[in-house]
Amino acid sequence: xxxxxxxRDKIESARRDAALWREEFSIFKADEKYVTRRQLTKxxxxxxxxxxxxxxxxxxxxxxxxxxxxxxxxVARVGEIPVGGVKLFKYPGPNDQCIMVRTSEDQYxxxxxKCTHLSCAVYYAREKNQLICPCHNGVFSLKDGxxxxxxxxxxxxxxxxxxxxxxxIAIRMQDMPES
Amino acid sequence: MFGYEFYVDTSRCIGCQACVKAxxxxxxxxxxxxxxxxxxDRPNTIETSAFVCFHCxxxxxxxxxxADAIKKGEDGIVQSSLKPRCIAxxxxxxxxxxxxxxxxxxxxxxxxxDMCYDRTSVGKKPMCATVCPSQALAYVRxxxxxxxxxxxxxxxxxxxxxxxxxxxxxxxxxxxEDRISLDAADYMWEGEPNEPGTIIAR
Numbered sequence: 065x066x067x068x069x070x071x072r073d074k075i076e077s078a079r080r081d082a083a084l085w086r087e088e089f090s091i092f093k094a095d096e097k098y099v100t101r102r103q104l105t106k107x108x109x110x111x112x113x114x115x116x117x118x119x120x121x122x123x124x125x126x127x128x129x130x131x132x133x134x135x136x137x138x139v140a141r142v143g144e145i146p147v148g149g150v151k152l153f154k155y156p157g158p159n160d161q162c163i164m165v166r167t168s169e170d171q172y173x174x175x176x177x178k179c180t181h182l183s184c185a186v187y188y189a190r191e192k193n194q195l196i197c198p199c200h201n202g203v204f205s206l207k208d209g210x211x212x213x214x215x216x217x218x219x220x221x222x223x224x225x226x227x228x229x230x231x232x233i234a235i236r237m238q239d240m241p242e243s
Numbered sequence: 244m245f246g247y248e249f250y251v252d253t254s255r256c257i258g259c260q261a262c263v264k265a266x267x268x269x270x271x272x273x274x275x276x277x278x279x280x281x282x283x284d285r286p287n288t289i290e291t292s293a294f295v296c297f298h299c300x301x302x303x304x305x306x307x308x309x310a311d312a313i314k315k316g317e318d319g320i321v322q323s324s325l326k327p328r329c330i331a332x333x334x335x336x337x338x339x340x341x342x343x344x345x346x347x348x349x350x351x352x353x354x355x356x357d358m359c360y361d362r363t364s365v366g367k368k369p370m371c372a373t374v375c376p377s378q379a380l381a382y383v384r385x386x387x388x389x390x391x392x393x394x395x396x397x398x399x400x401x402x403x404x405x406x407x408x409x410x411x412x413x414x415x416x417x418x419x420e421d422r423i424s425l426d427a428a429d430y431m432w433e434g435e436p437n438e439p440g441t442i443i444a445r
Contacts, residue, residue, distance in 0.1 A: 091305035093314040093322075101327070 134236035139174070139223075140164060142230045150188045152177065155223055155234045161185060162223050163195070164232075165206060172232060174223035175209050181216040195220065209240050244363055248385045249372065250396055251294060252414035255379035258282075258291035262371035262380055269359070269370060275347055277356040278371055293380060295371060296321060296343045296356035297400070298410035304335035304344050304355070313353070319410045320360060324353040340402050341425070393417065402426050 090096070099107075139153040139162075151164045153174075164174040165188050175195065177185045184199035194212065195204040202214030209220035219240035226233045266276040279294040302321045305313035312328035313335060315321045324335070329352045335344040336353065344355045359369040367373075372382035381391075388396055396412035399422040406422060415423055424430065 089311040091302060091313065091315050093316045096314070 134234075136226075136233050136235050138228075138231040139225075139234045140172075140232045142227065142232060148190050153234075156237060162234075163188065164223075164225075165195075167206065172225055173206060174225055174234065175204070175220040176223065176237070178220075179216055180211075180218040180220060181214070186220065244366055244368070244382075246384050246386075247363075247368070247382055248388075248396075249295065249358065249369070249411040250381045250383065250388060250392075250414055251411060252379050252381070252392070252394060253292035253294075254394075254414070255377045256291050256293050257377050257379070258289065259376060260293075261374040261376060262293050265370040265374040266356075269361075271361060272354055275345070275350075275354060277345070277354065279341070279343060293371070293375075294341065294343070295358065295369070295380060295411060297341050297407075298358065300408040300410070303338045303340060303407075304353075307334045307338040309334060320358050320363075321355070322357045322360065323355050326350075326352055329353055340400075340405075340407060388412075395419070397421055397423060400425055401429065403429060 087095075088097070134156050137155060139155060140151050145151050145164070145166050147166050147169060149166050153162050153164060154160055155162045155174075161177040162174055163177045163186065164172060166172050175186075179186050179197035179199065179202055181197065181200060181202050184197050186195045186197045186202075186204060188194075188206070189196045193206055195206055195209070196202070197204070197214070197216065200215050202216040203212040204210065204216070204220050205212050209222050211217075211219055222238045222240055224235045224238050226235050260280060263276045263278045263280050266278050267274055277295070281292050281294075283290045283292060298315075298319055298321050300319075302313065302315055305315060305321060308324070309332060310324075310328045310330045312324040312330075313321065314325065331346055331348075331351045331353065333346050333353075335355075336342075336346050344353045346353050359367070359371075362369060368382040369380075372378075372380045375381070383391065385396075392414060394414035395417050397415050397420075398409045398412045400407050400409060400413070401422045401424045403426065413423065
């Protein structure tokens, strides 16, 4: 075996036995896996900038939602439903299902029918005097729409009603404060 | 520069030190020359030699660096230590078989020849090769070297049983060995002639 062969074998065996540190601390610039200080700073700056923009966007969006003008629309006639009776109507958009319940002789309440948990339709359970979502057993109070039981995270949005003559007019939607 | 290689021919060196001065004038390391300039046997001969970094295929300087500060680029150039990482421990200075890396105390950093990265990366020749009047340091196309020189170019250098392959070529006589020894100890007789691992000098 020649000397060159011996030497080559030695280098080869050293390569085979290459420890993990040799891979991690490679002598080649292309294998550099660690981020430099400048890269990290750039990442932090750009990320925080994106976070700021995102927050600003959310803020703007909620501000715009507060500014929404709701149409006033007649949704029912007084005495149309009996005490304890229910009427479904759409407000404010054509796809926003709402539920109105006549709680006493001259008292009406209306809420969005969309459960705040996963948007199943709630129904009025007359014997319990509650709004119940059958999907996950969420229960809302009929009085103010607050969550009594179950997974819904927020109270039902309320439809503010006004009585003009013999018409019940829906004026706006009202997000009920969380209790 | 693509197709160009560095050739060192110490037999052509006239000792003018133009390479040393030219290297010193570089803006990236002003006042510190990266050329290894030597008088070989000053009392008896005027012979001198000028070397640049050999840019080994497996650079020992980078392998021994405890701070991971010496890196080899895709072009095969072993670069100076990275300033944020170098701890000025001199490991590379002691390990390099050619004695190329230099620790500059004022910089607290190892610096070495990077074949004028600022120049070669934009298509210019390294400064030392540009100024060398006898072309002992030459940066030419590899296909041109047989036309320009009588000597042959080799890039495998032997240290004892280790063969170091380099990017920079050395010019040796046509009838010389394909792997030359730079270490004086390789020319000393040691052990039995036929014992494996013994170098027999010619």
